[in-house]
Amino acid sequence: MDLLAHRAYLRFWCARVCGTAGNQMLMLAVGWHLYDLTHSAWDLGLVGLLQFAPAVLVTLPAGHVADRLHRARLAAACMLAQAVVAALLWSSALGGFASRELLLLAAVMLGAARPFQMAAQQALLPALVPAGLLARATAFSSSGTQAAIITGPAVAGLLFAGGVDVVYASCFALLLAAALSCAAVRYEHLPPPREPVSLQTLLAGAYWIRRHPVVFGAVSLDLFAVLLGGATALLPIFARDILAVGPQGLGILRSAPALGALPMGLALSRWPPHEMPGRKLLVAVAVFGACMLVFGLSTSFWLSALALAISGAADMVSVVVRQTLVQLETPPDMRGRVAAVNSLFIGASNQLGEFESGATAALIGPVGSVVAGGVGTILVAWAWGRSFPALALRPTLTEIPTAGRAGTPR
Template identity: 45%
Template sequence: MPTLRYSAFTKNKSLVIFLIVRVFSTFVFQMTSVAIGWQMYSITHSAFDLGLVGLVQFIPMVLFTLIVGMVADRFNRKLIICISQAVLAAAFIFLSISSHMGWVNREWILGIVFFLGTANAFQGPAIRSLLPNIVSKESFTQATAGVSSLTQVATIVGPALGGILYLLSPSVVYLISGSFALISTIIVLFIKVSQNREQREPVTAKSLVMGISFIKERPTILGAISLDLFAVLFGGATALLPIYASSILKTGSLGLGMLRSAPAVGAMLVSLYLARHPIRRAVGRSMFAAVVVFGIATLIFAVSRIFVLSLAALVVLGAADVISVVIRSTLVQLGTPDAMRGRVNSITQLFIGTSNQLGEFESGVTASWFGVVPAAILGGVGTIAVVLAWVKLFPSLYREDAFQYDGR
């Protein structure tokens, strides 16, 4: 199988546009995560409220999971992304004006976050289902790693720039984010995809829940996405970064941006390697090993009081995480027929949202109960415990040697 080289990316114009949209979306998310988190903590000084931001952003995913999956399978995925980006642009511009006028308070932030979460809930399954329609199945694993490596650049730059711009004003962060979302709204319409519209089925109660049935019948897919859910749920110490930056490492908003960027450095380096040298054998064992390393890195970060060591731990954490992400994404996307991808990806999005947003809430709650450092330590231990349990619960995933393709 040929290696997906740089020229292969540039010759595929639709892939280039897709990359730009993904990079912009990641850039916006990372910048605004720093701004919203720092702004909330500046207003309330509450670890619980930091966790609440993650919970409120997660709620729309739960409410609309079945609907957004069916929407992604029934309607034009490019148009769904376009509308979602337009909504995000409007929300960020409104938040910029609100911050400039001094209207922002705890409830205001939570309301906007819910609105943003709703737009992302509809966009997620559509954008995750689009890549297999742009690249061939032979190139998909390498394309996934390539997309990941480029989006990690935005993940590195976004938080750092967000921290710097926040020193000027949070309204500046939101205005720039709205501008990027507006650009994405326009250019996504120029993506050309190969999609079989004849396979679209009518909306029924059975078709709405078919994604759940599909996943339940495939232990490898169920094990992969549930491993991510529970491992990262317990290991979501990144929600505590504002407190670590402010009270433990004492680095301020600029240091917070660097801490948020650190996992992306490791992820980018490993993604670049995987784009050239994709994992082809022992994919199951590789995924489990990566999650164990993720847990160990979380433990090191939890107990560190040295800024450089904390950065290094987060770099390793990001490197391990991207290996798991690439393997999981490839298992799910190649193992799912195109007509089902929206619904399957909506369930996957719920799992990812649970592990990220709800994981942030869990970290905030445990930090308010036991303290910041004990909460982070419990998260690392919990992640490793989940891996050990999943080896027993999903032996077929652990033994999975190569990716399987469903060509329907």
């Protein structure tokens, strides 16, 4: 990598770290603020649903836009939109007009912006590093993201001592810094495809994934595993009602998965999972489910935090294998649309999973919801190993040569 490429990657990395920290703090504040107002598990799940619903509508157009526009500037615009949401909530906290409806509206706005950002970011990384370094770059970028997930919620938990308005103000500053850093990224921007916009071009990413069973198996495995096994939406309930550790403890619980993911990400950046990546992916998902089972049954704060930390390490293996497979095998002019479909799977697993957790917790309680999800995740890992043998038996992360790039730095 030359000096300009190093600078572009560094700016991209800084933007991801600041943006992730700001987003994590913002969602933590929204969840705690909402539960403080309504004391409703259903409302916590509704936050995830209201983020996912607009994402379904805009994901395919987001991929199309990411393949036509400057991806760094598109990601910067999305981060700026999130900063505006943080500023709105900051004003509502200071002005005393925060409400359940406003917090749910903020969830909708964040859900509409995220697909464009995720499609742009995922498609941008392969344009910044050589194909031979992509697995390491993915692991290193993910490590930075996990570091932000560690520090963001932990700092937010401490900032709650000054009031929720202080947390929202900090989110605004971080997201604004992320937008400015990402806007400064320069790369070789491919000219937009010449074909006219049509339903076929919008669905091209979905068609491509469906025709490639290794990639389809990897992204669908993540979808169902996190859809069933995620417990993020219920952390305010565990922190307040089960473990009795307050917002400071909530910040630690929210950071715990990243505390496990960070050292794993650094290890994978040094030793990428080139050998039998599919088998490692399946084992990691099963370990993730087992950790959720322990977390759901635990009444000890530190055991709960440890279970979440190990789940984060397992999830990091899944992230690196899945993203490397997708990015290496996707043609450059399709990366935005494929990344958009991948982001829909991620959004479904995270945000729709939050709704599933909240709805299930309203029916059988938070402990039953998490335990059932952990068992379901283990079963999914077993089923995918049998249903996608090409993924389970894949011998290596094959590097696909990158086609020649056209265009000039912009």
